[in-house]
Amino acid sequence: MPPKDQSAVGSLTPLSPAVFHILLSLGEGERxxxxxxxxxxxxxxxxxxxxxxxxxxSINKMLELGLxxxxxxxxxxxxxxxxRRYYRITPYGRKVAxxxxxxxxxxxxxxxxxxGVPKHA
Amino acid sequence: xxxAPFSLRLYQxxxxxxxxxxxENYAELLEREFRDELNESNGTAALAILWIRLxxxxxxxxxxxxxxxxxxxxxxxxxxxARHPWHTGFAILAxxxxxxxxxxxxxxxxxxxxxxxxxxxxxxxxxxxxxxTPHDSAAQFHEWRRQSTYLADTALFEQFDANLGGAxxxxxxxxxxxxxxxxxxxxxxxxxxxxxxxxEDVDGTGWGPPGPNAVAVIGYGLWQELFAGDQKAVGSTxxxxxxxxxxxxxxxxxxxxxxxxxxxKPAAFSPGNNGWETVARLKPGxxxxxxxxxxxxxxxxxxxxxxxxxxxxxxxTITELRDELAGPAKKGSLVLMACVVLILLIxxxxxxxxxxxxxxxxxxxxSIRSALGASRARISQQLLxxxxxxxxxxxxxxxxxxxxxxxxxxxxxxxALASQAYSILDGRxxxxxxxxxxxxxxxxxxxxxxxxxxxxxxxxxxxxxNRSSRLIREALVAAQVMLTIVLxxxxxxxxxxxxxxxxxxxGFERTGLVTVNVSLEGTTHEGxxxxxxxxxxxxxxxxxxxxxxxxxxxxxLPIYATSFMGGRFGMDGGPADENSMVNPVxxxxxxxxxxxxxxxxxxxxxxxxxxxxxxxxxxxxxSEFGSPADTVGRQVTTGNNPVWRIIGVVKGMDYMTxxxxxxxxxxxxxSPGGFFSTFVARVNGRTEDRLAMIRDAIQSVDPQVPVFGVxxxxxxxxxxxxxxxxxxxxxxxxxxxxxxxxVIGIYGIVSYTVAQRTHELGVRMALGTTPxxxxxxxxxxGLLPIAAGAIPGIxxxxxxxxxxxxxxxxxxxxxxxxxxxxxxxxxxxxxIGIWVATRPIARLDIAEILRTG
Numbered sequence: 001m002p003p004k005d006q007s008a009v010g011s012l013t014p015l016s017p018a019v020f021h022i023l024l025s026l027g028e029g030e031r032x033x034x035x036x037x038x039x040x041x042x043x044x045x046x047x048x049x050x051x052x053x054x055x056x057x058s059i060n061k062m063l064e065l066g067l068x069x070x071x072x073x074x075x076x077x078x079x080x081x082x083x084r085r086y087y088r089i090t091p092y093g094r095k096v097a098x099x100x101x102x103x104x105x106x107x108x109x110x111x112x113x114x115x116g117v118p119k120h121a
Numbered sequence: 122x123x124x125a126p127f128s129l130r131l132y133q134x135x136x137x138x139x140x141x142x143x144x145e146n147y148a149e150l151l152e153r154e155f156r157d158e159l160n161e162s163n164g165t166a167a168l169a170i171l172w173i174r175l176x177x178x179x180x181x182x183x184x185x186x187x188x189x190x191x192x193x194x195x196x197x198x199x200x201x202x203a204r205h206p207w208h209t210g211f212a213i214l215a216x217x218x219x220x221x222x223x224x225x226x227x228x229x230x231x232x233x234x235x236x237x238x239x240x241x242x243x244x245x246x247x248x249x250x251x252x253x254t255p256h257d258s259a260a261q262f263h264e265w266r267r268q269s270t271y272l273a274d275t276a277l278f279e280q281f282d283a284n285l286g287g288a289x290x291x292x293x294x295x296x297x298x299x300x301x302x303x304x305x306x307x308x309x310x311x312x313x314x315x316x317x318x319x320x321e322d323v324d325g326t327g328w329g330p331p332g333p334n335a336v337a338v339i340g341y342g343l344w345q346e347l348f349a350g351d352q353k354a355v356g357s358t359x360x361x362x363x364x365x366x367x368x369x370x371x372x373x374x375x376x377x378x379x380x381x382x383x384x385x386k387p388a389a390f391s392p393g394n395n396g397w398e399t400v401a402r403l404k405p406g407x408x409x410x411x412x413x414x415x416x417x418x419x420x421x422x423x424x425x426x427x428x429x430x431x432x433x434x435x436x437x438t439i440t441e442l443r444d445e446l447a448g449p450a451k452k453g454s455l456v457l458m459a460c461v462v463l464i465l466l467i468x469x470x471x472x473x474x475x476x477x478x479x480x481x482x483x484x485x486x487x488s489i490r491s492a493l494g495a496s497r498a499r500i501s502q503q504l505l506x507x508x509x510x511x512x513x514x515x516x517x518x519x520x521x522x523x524x525x526x527x528x529x530x531x532x533x534x535x536x537a538l539a540s541q542a543y544s545i546l547d548g549r550x551x552x553x554x555x556x557x558x559x560x561x562x563x564x565x566x567x568x569x570x571x572x573x574x575x576x577x578x579x580x581x582x583x584x585x586x587n588r589s590s591r592l593i594r595e596a597l598v599a600a601q602v603m604l605t606i607v608l609x610x611x612x613x614x615x616x617x618x619x620x621x622x623x624x625x626x627x628g629f630e631r632t633g634l635v636t637v638n639v640s641l642e643g644t645t646h647e648g649x650x651x652x653x654x655x656x657x658x659x660x661x662x663x664x665x666x667x668x669x670x671x672x673x674x675x676x677x678l679p680i681y682a683t684s685f686m687g688g689r690f691g692m693d694g695g696p697a698d699e700n701s702m703v704n705p706v707x708x709x710x711x712x713x714x715x716x717x718x719x720x721x722x723x724x725x726x727x728x729x730x731x732x733x734x735x736x737x738x739x740x741x742x743x744s745e746f747g748s749p750a751d752t753v754g755r756q757v758t759t760g761n762n763p764v765w766r767i768i769g770v771v772k773g774m775d776y777m778t779x780x781x782x783x784x785x786x787x788x789x790x791x792s793p794g795g796f797f798s799t800f801v802a803r804v805n806g807r808t809e810d811r812l813a814m815i816r817d818a819i820q821s822v823d824p825q826v827p828v829f830g831v832x833x834x835x836x837x838x839x840x841x842x843x844x845x846x847x848x849x850x851x852x853x854x855x856x857x858x859x860x861x862x863x864v865i866g867i868y869g870i871v872s873y874t875v876a877q878r879t880h881e882l883g884v885r886m887a888l889g890t891t892p893x894x895x896x897x898x899x900x901x902x903g904l905l906p907i908a909a910g911a912i913p914g915i916x917x918x919x920x921x922x923x924x925x926x927x928x929x930x931x932x933x934x935x936x937x938x939x940x941x942x943x944x945x946x947x948x949x950x951x952x953i954g955i956w957v958a959t960r961p962i963a964r965l966d967i968a969e970i971l972r973t974g
Contacts, residue, residue, distance in 0.1 A: 052154040
């Protein structure tokens with residue numbers, strides 16, 4: 001079983017962009033793989049376009065780490081496709097995402113102090 | 122989308138690149154993703170972009186998933202190993218010795234038989250034996266070589282030892298005089314200066330006339346040593362046996378043909394010199410059969426009227442130079458290679474046996490994993506990772522052993538190939554090591570994998586699976602026993618051949634004999650009378666030393682001398698069938714050497730001083746002309762001219778050199794101090810303790826005379842037999858190691874059986890069977906695989922014995938008694954192992970077993 005204590009939360013950061021984006025998407029609700037991929041591409045303006053191997057490789061790793069889990073529930077029965085697998089974020093995954101966000105916020109703050117904040121970021 | 126089915130099929134195939142675990146979980150999802158993306162890709166350009174992205178995705182994700190699963194499996198394997206450190210350590214050690222010994226011996230085979238010589242196009246360079254090219258004058262030789270129909274060019278060379286450097290700073294070195302085209306025939310270019318020019322080889326005797334002939338090419342090592350690599354070496358003078366030679370070039374690094382030569386000079390041709398050897402380069406386009414046919418015709422033309430006996434004793438041959446150089450080491454190395462391959466096979470069967478036992482132990486774990494959804498491929502992948510990991514660990518350890526083996530082999534292999542250093546840091550050798558590791562990994566990994574698949578199929582730890590596992594392991598033990606018998610018989614055969622070699626009657630007594638070499642070439646003692654005076658004085662001083670029983674000297678010491686004077690001599694005008702060797706010796710030579718005088722007597726001091734025309738012949742020479750008993754008083758003749766009067770007949774001495782164990786004629790030494798001049802002294806007490814004393818006595822006559830080779834005769838024999846002794850020791854070690862592996866294998870299987878059957882054994886003891894009875898029953902079962910392995914083992918040993926007879930000089934197939942003794946020996950050692958392994962039975966707690974059962 002993966003370690004889930006507070007110290008382990010910190011040890012997982014920094015997260016790879018793919019993992020953080022998957023957590024971000026699942027923070028809103030359950031998704032299947034393809035939906036995750038499309039949402040991430042949309043959010044990043046196509047800059048992060050995950051291929052199937054990298055996407056499911058990341059999902060595999062996140063399942064093993066206990067950041068996400070498979071879900072048996074289907075959010076909308078009309079749109080459901082039984083052959084797809086749905087994933088949802090775990091409380092541990094939420095904590096790790098929070099830790100990553102805090103780390104990033106601290107980085108942004110530090111960059112602001114050093115370089116100033118541009119008016120049109 | 123006309124390409125959709127093709128694209129899909131292609132992607133499905135590419136998905137197989139993923140490791141088993143990932144594939145099982147995600148292949149379906151990945152395929153579905155692909156379908157979705159495919160549906161959205163309209164047009165050829167979109168399809169192309171999709172494929173580019175997919176290939177990039179595969180390139181990133183496949184290695185990372187592999188690394189992930191292999192790391193998981195490796196961690197799992199390491200945890201398992203940590204639980205059985207002895208098993209693991211033994212498996213790695215067994216394989217490491219197998220792989221290491223194979224790599225070491227292969228590096229020798231590689232250097233001897235596979236790697237190229239440091240010559241241009243070396244496979245076209247040939248060595249011609251018993252082929253007498255015209256060589257009375259330079260012009261005669263060059264005219265002959267130019268008219269050959271099958272040889273592009275031919276070179277002659279003569280090799281000998283000489284004193285290099287000035288008085289007091291001399292060193293003994295191997296030098297060569299060669300025809301001017303020597304370097305061009307071999308295809309070697311000097312790295313500095315030039316090779317010999319046409320016309321530099323001339324007619325003359327000894328060191329040849331001064332002028333164009335007094336030049337030399339020196340070896341790369343000598344250049345570094347004497348001139349520290351200075352380019353000004355070219356043009357400077359070097360003295361060889363006192364003769365000044367101008368250095369004209371430096372040979373390339375690694376070039377020291379023939380046999381550690383450090384200096385080459387142009388030949389001086391003189392009629393009657395029989396010391397020439399011949400190398401040649403085949404004409405382009407001439408095939409090997411064509412060359413053989415043309416050579417046979419020419420050999421007959423150059424040596425007409427050869428008798429049948431001469432054809433058998435001195436067959437003219439043309440061989441690739443590499444084969445000629447490898448010589449006896451080639452066959453010996455092949456025998457060693459076969460032995461180490463057997464060792465590796467035994468090690469593999471042993472490790473397979475261990476892994477089988479462990480896989481059987483893990484049947485429950487594998488069944489559970491299988492029930493939880495792990496596929497056959499996933500479990501096999503895990504077992505394969507374990508095997509590969511084990512192989513790699515053994516491979517790394519094996520390289521250390523190979524390094525060690527290689528340095529031992531380098532010490533015992535022939536000097537002719539000194540430029541061919543044995544190294545494991547060679548592409549071919551390292552490829553061999555990796556291949557040996559992979560093949561052995563597959564060999565010992567395949568059975569446990571197959572067994573794991575059975576477990577998977579049955580999804581249970583059934584008694585059938587157990588029984589089949591035991592059968593496989595017993596078959597493996599039988600295979601080990603079979604291979605061990607072959608190795609044991611081989612070692613006995615090689616060992617006996619060596620013992621025969623040690624105890625052969627060489628015609629002299631090797632113990633209590635001190636030998637010291639001197640060379641008067643280039644010293645102030647030139648000239649017959651001065652040479653003789655020097656030797657007389659040195660002998661007088663040796664004889665005065667305490668502990669010296671007798672002393673003498675010879676121009677050709679057995680074992681040491683490699684070239685000889687000789688000629689066709691007869692008796693009382695009767696012609697001889699073959700050449701006789703002529704060896705000048707001093708009075709007391711046979712008494713000192715421990716030789717046997719069969720008739721007559723030795724030379725006297727007066728005969729030596731008065732240059733009396735007397736000779737002592739060996740039994741072989743005498744028997745060619747009648748009874749040795751009637752030989753004394755007859756004349757040694759050339760044609761009808763008497764040369765020497767025979768005053769004694771002796772038992773011949775074994776020179777261990779080709780051509781020297783022929784008829785021998787000993788004459789008084791009027792002009793000593795040549796190439797192989799040696800003082801011999803028979804001493805009391807410990808021979809080694811007398812060496813320094815005798816050396817000092819000789820040096821005290823004239824400190825400027827080079828004195829070297831201060832050794833006991835036993836040391837010389839020891840050195841001469843180094844290679845056969847090395848083979849014997851190596852093969853014995855291999856046999857002992859094979860036996861050890863086999864016994865450990867048998868011990869392992871029996872102790873495992875005892876552990877597995879504890880409950881059953883406990884019940885049987887509760888029902889009244891005694892522990893001793895149970896142990897005897899297990900002993901019987903344990904000996905069964907040995908009996909099963911013995912039959913094919915003996916068959917294999919008989920076959921290998923026949924092969925050995927052709928490969929190792931003096932090796933004879935072992936007889937039936939020895940086979941039987943080998944099998945009994947293995948059975949006895951195994952029986953002890955089994956008895957020890959069944960010891961826990963006596964300590965079984967029946968009450969505990971029945972309660973927990």
